[in-house]
Amino acid sequence: MPTKKVMPQPQEDEQPKNKLDAAILKVSNWLSMLFIFTVFISFYEVVMRYVFNSPTIWVHETASFIGGSLFVIGGLYAFASNKHVRVVLIYDVVSQRTRHYLNLLHHIIGIIFSALMTYGAYTLVESAWFSPLGELRLNTSGSAWNPPFPALLKAVILISFCILTIQFLLHLIAEIKALRKHSHV
Numbered sequence: 162m163p164t165k166k167v168m169p170q171p172q173e174d175e176q177p178k179n180k181l182d183a184a185i186l187k188v189s190n191w192l193s194m195l196f197i198f199t200v201f202i203s204f205y206e207v208v209m210r211y212v213f214n215s216p217t218i219w220v221h222e223t224a225s226f227i228g229g230s231l232f233v234i235g236g237l238y239a240f241a242s243n244k245h246v247r248v249v250l251i252y253d254v255v256s257q258r259t260r261h262y263l264n265l266l267h268h269i270i271g272i273i274f275s276a277l278m279t280y281g282a283y284t285l286v287e288s289a290w291f292s293p294l295g296e297l298r299l300n301t302s303g304s305a306w307n308p309p310f311p312a313l314l315k316a317v318i319l320i321s322f323c324i325l326t327i328q329f330l331l332h333l334i335a336e337i338k339a340l341r342k343h344s345h346v
Contacts, residue, residue: 179331182241185324189238195231199224218306226310230317237321240328261340268333275326282319289315 177183206220239245252263289300289312299309 176243177241178243178335181324181328181331185237185241185328189234189241192231192234195227199227218304219308222302222304222306222308222310226308226314229314233314233318233321237324237328240325240332258340258343261336261343264336265333265340268329268336271329272326272333275322275329279319279322279326282315282322285315286312286319 177186202220203224206217206224210216236245252260255263290297292298299312300315301307301309302311
């Protein structure tokens with residue numbers, strides 16, 4: 162009799178902590194399919210270049226833009242699923258209450274960092290999307306195809322840092338609530 166394969170459930174700390182995290186996880190899972198698209202177009206480029214001696218002008222830049230965008234969005238995914246990098250040497254040996262305080266510190270520093278990066282990304286987007294006179298003019302790659310991918314990627318970075326700042330704020334609020342709940346304040 163065949164046994165039914167049971168899919169492992171995510172650990173509790175990997176569950177989304179709020180609706181924004183849940184939305185990020187859902188959208189990111191769908192967007193990850195673009196990696197498959199990137200593989201297909203890269204395979205197409207190899208066949209066209211080495212079999213038919215007819216390279217494309219669009220595959221490399223398209224694959225780079227999609228990959229770059231997905232890696233930026235991957236940061237949001239890692240934070241939403243609580244799979245970001247932390248110093249587990251310290252984190253795993255302290256009490257739950259101390260973890261809450263470490264998370265508070267992490268979220269406060271994260272808010273400052275992501276807010277500053279949002280500002281920096283805004284200045285990059287402003288110069289990539291507008292001329293010095295304020296006219297809409299997207300930066301392009303400068304290649305023969307010349308798509309506006311550099312300007313678009315900077316916009317993806319800006320949007321991602323805006324979302325990350327909100328994520329840190331929501332996680333900070335959740336940690337404060339958790340500390341109050343455990344201390345019965």
